[in-house]
Amino acid sequence: MPGTNGIELLHSLRRLPDYADTPVIMLTATCDRKHVDDAFLEGATDYITKPFDFLELRSRMHTAEALMRERIKTRKSMESVRALQDELDFNMQFSFEDPLTIDNVDRLLRYVEFDNYIGQLSRGRMFKSRAVAIKLYDASFLYDVSTSSDFRSTITDLARAIVKCAKGKDFMLSYRGSGLFLAVEHASAPHEAFVSEKRLNQIFNSILGQRGVPSTQRALIGEPVPMRSLSKSWAFAALNRAVQSAEARERNILCKLDEDPADDLGCAPEQFDHMRRRIYEKVLFELFRDETYLGSK
Structure with a gap:
């Protein structure tokens, strides 16, 4: 990745809808606090410094995957709640004479x-x-x-x-x-x-x-x-x-x-x-x- 570091790549990935919830584990030799802060601020799921143990890496990958699944489940639940709220708002009663607002109709x-x-x-x-x-x-x-x-x-x-x-x-x-x-x-x-x-x-x-x-x-x-x-x-x-x-x-x-x-x-x-x-x-x-x-x- 000439000219691009891991944090910059992560920044770009998180702005792609398909990668909004994808687990990202940073594997790096850099351990100063600024890099750690920047990585998590940009959406890192985990941060592992070299040298690392492969068994620990596999365990943390499984943990990251489980966390991703739970977050997706939670997000879908929240979307269902929002959809229900929208329906309640949509069904709110109004008078016959009210000039209703109609969305998504041209002109x-x-x-x-x-x-x-x-x-x-x-x-x-x-x-x-x-x-x-x-x-x-x-x-x-x-x-x-x-x-x-x-x-x-x-x-x-x-x-x-x-x-x-x-x-x-x-x-x-x-x-x-x-x-x-x-x-x-x-x-x-x-x-x-x-x-x-x-x-x-x-x-x-x-x-x-x-x-x-x-x-x-x-x-x-x-x-x-x-x-x-x-x-x-x-x-x-x-x-x-x-x-x-x-x-x-x-x-x-x-x-x-x-x-x-x-x-x-x-x-x-x-x-x-x-x-x-x-x-x-x-x-x-x-x-x-x-x-x-x-x-x-």
Whole structure:
């Protein structure tokens, strides 16, 4: 090892993930305290000076190996504890209206960051920008009958579906709470839809299926609203109109179901069957909510 001593080599080894827990025994003729200190500070498992006895060396190698195994076992146990803590944090209850933080989804901004983004954009002329709202159909009922973890996962799945469906487009997305997403698209073709609702729901339910979710969900897309604004208030007014458009679509569908469940809602047969089951579930939930854990949610 020209130009490299044992301690420098150990320093390099310990920074390689595959050698983080590998036993390292220093065999050296150097016995001054500084070298000993440096060796252990760099992660040496043991330190043996020459001349050494081979039987003692073998014994200390076995000891180092046993120590390594115990440390790996302890580390795995600690990782399990951390994973459990993460799950408990993940499952922590939240309100339906809360704008949940969704991690590891491209082009997704948190609530405040999205507002700041819109505020910054409003200083320029947003002639080619438009707002679009995407709403999880009957999200309030899904929230009522799901665990916090399951609802959060469904919202995350919808976010991933939107981003995947809008691949190649210039947009920003934000979850606003209550099962609702807002997207601002900077469209080069303003008459082209942001995403196809049919395609979005195909992707959405494919993601749900990969996660083992047995039921079908549906996302509704509101009408795009131009962001032709010269002020912050006008920009946010456009966002509100986009939200109102998606909410109006949901209200119309729910009203049709209340009036005539057999009415054509423009959805696939399996989606209609699912919505019909949801009506029955909703009635049962309203009848027995005080007798279940959902009543305290």
